[in-house]
Amino acid sequence: MIGGEPLRLRAIRIALGARELVAGLDAEIDPGTCLTLMGPSGCGKSTLLAYLAGTLDPVFAASGEVRVGEDELSCLAPEKRGLGILFQDDLLFPHLSVGGNLAFALPAAWRGRAERRARVDAALEEAGLPGCAEADPATLSGGQRARVALMRTLLAEPRALLLDEPFNKLDTRLRGEFRAFVFDHARQRRLPVLMVSHDEADAAAAGGPLIRLGGA
Numbered sequence: 001m002i003g004g005e006p007l008r009l010r011a012i013r014i015a016l017g018a019r020e021l022v023a024g025l026d027a028e029i030d031p032g033t034c035l036t037l038m039g040p041s042g043c044g045k046s047t048l049l050a051y052l053a054g055t056l057d058p059v060f061a062a063s064g065e066v067r068v069g070e071d072e073l074s075c076l077a078p079e080k081r082g083l084g085i086l087f088q089d090d091l092l093f094p095h096l097s098v099g100g101n102l103a104f105a106l107p108a109a110w111r112g113r114a115e116r117r118a119r120v121d122a123a124l125e126e127a128g129l130p131g132c133a134e135a136d137p138a139t140l141s142g143g144q145r146a147r148v149a150l151m152r153t154l155l156a157e158p159r160a161l162l163l164d165e166p167f168n169k170l171d172t173r174l175r176g177e178f179r180a181f182v183f184d185h186a187r188q189r190r191l192p193v194l195m196v197s198h199d200e201a202d203a204a205a206a207g208g209p210l211i212r213l214g215g216a
Helices: 045-053 098-104 113-126 142-155 172-188 200-206
Strands: 007-016 019-029 034-038 061-068 083-086 160-164 193-197 210-212
Touching: 007 045, 019 034, 019 045, 019 193, 034 045, 034 200, 045 061, 045 083, 045 160, 045 193, 083 142, 098 113, 098 142, 113 142, 142 172, 172 200, 193 200
Parallel strands: 034 193, 034 210, 083 160, 160 193
Antiparallel strands: 007 019, 007 061
Protein backbone atom coordinates (compact mmCIF):
# COMPACT_ATOMS: atom_id res chain seq x y z
CA MET A 1 0.00 0.00 0.00
CA ILE A 2 1.12 3.55 -0.66
CA GLY A 3 0.05 7.01 0.43
CA GLY A 4 -1.56 9.70 -1.64
CA GLU A 5 -5.17 9.40 -0.49
CA PRO A 6 -6.98 11.42 2.19
CA LEU A 7 -8.14 9.98 5.51
CA ARG A 8 -11.80 10.87 6.05
CA LEU A 9 -13.73 10.64 9.30
CA ARG A 10 -17.49 11.12 9.22
CA ALA A 11 -19.88 11.38 12.17
CA ILE A 12 -17.56 9.53 14.57
CA ARG A 13 -19.29 8.95 17.90
CA ILE A 14 -17.80 7.09 20.86
CA ALA A 15 -19.48 6.61 24.23
CA LEU A 16 -18.77 4.76 27.44
CA GLY A 17 -22.13 4.02 28.99
CA ALA A 18 -24.00 7.33 29.25
CA ARG A 19 -20.81 9.36 28.81
CA GLU A 20 -20.17 10.59 25.28
CA LEU A 21 -16.45 10.95 24.61
CA VAL A 22 -16.50 11.87 20.92
CA ALA A 23 -19.64 13.53 19.58
CA GLY A 24 -20.03 13.53 15.83
CA LEU A 25 -16.45 14.21 14.76
CA ASP A 26 -15.92 15.05 11.08
CA ALA A 27 -12.45 15.53 9.60
CA GLU A 28 -10.58 15.14 6.34
CA ILE A 29 -6.79 14.83 6.37
CA ASP A 30 -5.01 15.38 3.09
CA PRO A 31 -1.97 13.32 2.03
CA GLY A 32 1.18 14.63 3.69
CA THR A 33 -0.81 16.65 6.25
CA CYS A 34 -1.03 16.08 10.02
CA LEU A 35 -4.21 16.78 11.96
CA THR A 36 -3.57 17.17 15.70
CA LEU A 37 -6.15 16.26 18.33
CA MET A 38 -5.60 17.84 21.73
CA GLY A 39 -7.50 17.63 24.98
CA PRO A 40 -7.26 16.60 28.62
CA SER A 41 -6.62 13.03 29.72
CA GLY A 42 -9.74 10.90 29.45
CA CYS A 43 -11.42 12.99 26.75
CA GLY A 44 -11.27 10.20 24.18
CA LYS A 45 -8.18 10.95 22.09
CA SER A 46 -6.50 7.54 22.31
CA THR A 47 -9.92 5.86 22.31
CA LEU A 48 -10.59 7.48 18.95
CA LEU A 49 -7.32 6.11 17.55
CA ALA A 50 -8.26 2.64 18.79
CA TYR A 51 -11.59 2.92 16.95
CA LEU A 52 -9.86 3.93 13.74
CA ALA A 53 -7.32 1.11 14.09
CA GLY A 54 -10.02 -1.49 14.84
CA THR A 55 -8.77 -2.29 18.34
CA LEU A 56 -11.40 -0.50 20.43
CA ASP A 57 -12.49 -2.37 23.55
CA PRO A 58 -16.10 -3.57 23.06
CA VAL A 59 -17.05 -1.87 26.32
CA PHE A 60 -17.25 1.31 24.23
CA ALA A 61 -20.13 2.05 21.83
CA ALA A 62 -18.81 3.56 18.60
CA SER A 63 -20.07 4.43 15.14
CA GLY A 64 -19.08 6.48 12.11
CA GLU A 65 -17.24 6.16 8.82
CA VAL A 66 -13.47 5.75 8.51
CA ARG A 67 -12.27 6.02 4.91
CA VAL A 68 -8.96 6.15 3.12
CA GLY A 69 -9.74 7.34 -0.36
CA GLU A 70 -13.03 5.66 -1.21
CA ASP A 71 -12.42 2.57 0.93
CA GLU A 72 -14.52 2.20 4.09
CA LEU A 73 -12.35 0.67 6.83
CA SER A 74 -14.56 0.40 9.90
CA CYS A 75 -15.94 -2.99 8.84
CA LEU A 76 -12.47 -4.48 8.29
CA ALA A 77 -10.20 -6.41 10.64
CA PRO A 78 -7.31 -4.30 12.05
CA GLU A 79 -4.68 -5.97 9.86
CA LYS A 80 -6.73 -5.22 6.73
CA ARG A 81 -7.10 -1.47 7.35
CA GLY A 82 -3.66 -0.37 6.23
CA LEU A 83 -3.23 2.07 9.13
CA GLY A 84 0.18 2.40 10.80
CA ILE A 85 0.33 3.47 14.43
CA LEU A 86 3.09 4.69 16.75
CA PHE A 87 2.68 4.70 20.52
CA GLN A 88 4.52 6.32 23.45
CA ASP A 89 6.51 3.08 23.82
CA ASP A 90 8.46 1.86 20.80
CA LEU A 91 7.25 -1.75 21.31
CA LEU A 92 10.26 -3.32 19.60
CA PHE A 93 10.34 -7.10 19.98
CA PRO A 94 13.13 -7.92 22.47
CA HIS A 95 13.62 -11.45 21.08
CA LEU A 96 14.38 -10.16 17.56
CA SER A 97 17.38 -8.27 16.25
CA VAL A 98 16.93 -4.72 14.92
CA GLY A 99 16.82 -6.16 11.41
CA GLY A 100 14.39 -8.84 12.52
CA ASN A 101 12.07 -6.18 13.92
CA LEU A 102 12.09 -4.37 10.59
CA ALA A 103 11.68 -7.52 8.50
CA PHE A 104 8.66 -8.51 10.61
CA ALA A 105 6.69 -5.61 9.11
CA LEU A 106 7.42 -6.33 5.45
CA PRO A 107 4.34 -7.28 3.43
CA ALA A 108 4.13 -10.88 2.29
CA ALA A 109 4.61 -9.75 -1.31
CA TRP A 110 8.29 -9.12 -0.49
CA ARG A 111 9.29 -12.79 -0.49
CA GLY A 112 12.84 -12.98 -1.80
CA ARG A 113 15.46 -13.14 0.93
CA ALA A 114 17.81 -10.73 -0.86
CA GLU A 115 14.97 -8.33 -1.63
CA ARG A 116 13.76 -8.31 1.97
CA ARG A 117 17.29 -7.76 3.28
CA ALA A 118 17.75 -4.87 0.84
CA ARG A 119 14.55 -3.24 2.14
CA VAL A 120 15.71 -3.63 5.74
CA ASP A 121 19.16 -2.21 4.95
CA ALA A 122 17.59 0.76 3.16
CA ALA A 123 15.36 1.44 6.19
CA LEU A 124 18.38 1.32 8.50
CA GLU A 125 20.16 3.86 6.27
CA GLU A 126 17.14 6.15 6.51
CA ALA A 127 17.15 5.75 10.30
CA GLY A 128 20.83 6.65 10.51
CA LEU A 129 21.70 3.12 11.66
CA PRO A 130 23.56 1.50 8.75
CA GLY A 131 25.01 -1.91 9.53
CA CYS A 132 22.89 -2.41 12.66
CA ALA A 133 20.67 -5.21 11.37
CA GLU A 134 22.16 -7.78 13.77
CA ALA A 135 22.15 -5.47 16.82
CA ASP A 136 20.07 -6.19 19.90
CA PRO A 137 17.36 -3.49 20.29
CA ALA A 138 18.33 -3.20 23.97
CA THR A 139 21.69 -1.72 22.93
CA LEU A 140 20.07 1.22 21.12
CA SER A 141 19.41 4.65 22.61
CA GLY A 142 15.87 5.92 23.06
CA GLY A 143 16.09 8.06 19.94
CA GLN A 144 17.47 5.19 17.88
CA ARG A 145 14.73 2.84 19.07
CA ALA A 146 12.11 5.44 18.17
CA ARG A 147 13.48 5.74 14.63
CA VAL A 148 13.50 1.97 14.21
CA ALA A 149 9.88 1.84 15.41
CA LEU A 150 8.87 4.40 12.79
CA MET A 151 10.73 2.61 10.01
CA ARG A 152 9.09 -0.68 11.01
CA THR A 153 5.69 1.00 10.74
CA LEU A 154 6.52 2.48 7.34
CA LEU A 155 7.88 -0.81 5.97
CA ALA A 156 4.36 -2.21 6.36
CA GLU A 157 3.35 0.32 3.66
CA PRO A 158 0.46 1.96 5.52
CA ARG A 159 -2.07 4.19 3.78
CA ALA A 160 -2.28 6.54 6.78
CA LEU A 161 -0.38 7.08 10.02
CA LEU A 162 -1.78 7.37 13.56
CA LEU A 163 0.40 8.90 16.30
CA ASP A 164 -0.52 8.25 19.93
CA GLU A 165 1.82 10.70 21.69
CA PRO A 166 4.96 8.93 20.40
CA PHE A 167 7.26 11.80 21.42
CA ASN A 168 6.35 11.89 25.12
CA LYS A 169 9.17 9.74 26.52
CA LEU A 170 12.01 11.50 24.72
CA ASP A 171 14.01 14.37 26.18
CA THR A 172 13.62 17.85 24.70
CA ARG A 173 16.43 17.58 22.12
CA LEU A 174 15.52 14.09 20.94
CA ARG A 175 11.84 15.02 20.87
CA GLY A 176 12.44 17.79 18.37
CA GLU A 177 14.67 15.60 16.21
CA PHE A 178 12.23 12.69 16.18
CA ARG A 179 9.24 14.94 15.45
CA ALA A 180 11.04 16.26 12.37
CA PHE A 181 11.99 12.70 11.37
CA VAL A 182 8.38 11.48 11.60
CA PHE A 183 6.77 14.41 9.82
CA ASP A 184 9.41 14.49 7.07
CA HIS A 185 8.88 10.80 6.31
CA ALA A 186 5.10 11.18 6.32
CA ARG A 187 5.31 14.08 3.87
CA GLN A 188 7.73 12.22 1.61
CA ARG A 189 5.33 9.27 1.45
CA ARG A 190 2.26 11.52 1.19
CA LEU A 191 0.60 9.89 4.18
CA PRO A 192 -2.29 11.54 6.00
CA VAL A 193 -1.40 11.68 9.71
CA LEU A 194 -3.66 11.90 12.77
CA MET A 195 -1.78 12.73 15.98
CA VAL A 196 -3.06 12.97 19.54
CA SER A 197 -0.99 15.04 21.95
CA HIS A 198 -0.98 17.13 25.12
CA ASP A 199 1.92 19.25 23.85
CA GLU A 200 1.35 22.49 21.95
CA ALA A 201 4.88 22.17 20.53
CA ASP A 202 3.86 18.89 18.86
CA ALA A 203 0.96 20.64 17.15
CA ALA A 204 3.18 23.51 16.07
CA ALA A 205 5.75 21.11 14.60
CA ALA A 206 3.01 19.19 12.75
CA GLY A 207 1.99 22.44 11.07
CA GLY A 208 -1.50 21.20 10.19
CA PRO A 209 -5.02 21.74 11.47
CA LEU A 210 -5.88 21.34 15.16
CA ILE A 211 -9.03 20.02 16.83
CA ARG A 212 -9.55 20.27 20.59
CA LEU A 213 -11.63 17.63 22.33
CA GLY A 214 -13.24 17.72 25.75
CA GLY A 215 -13.40 21.47 26.05
CA ALA A 216 -9.59 21.87 25.97
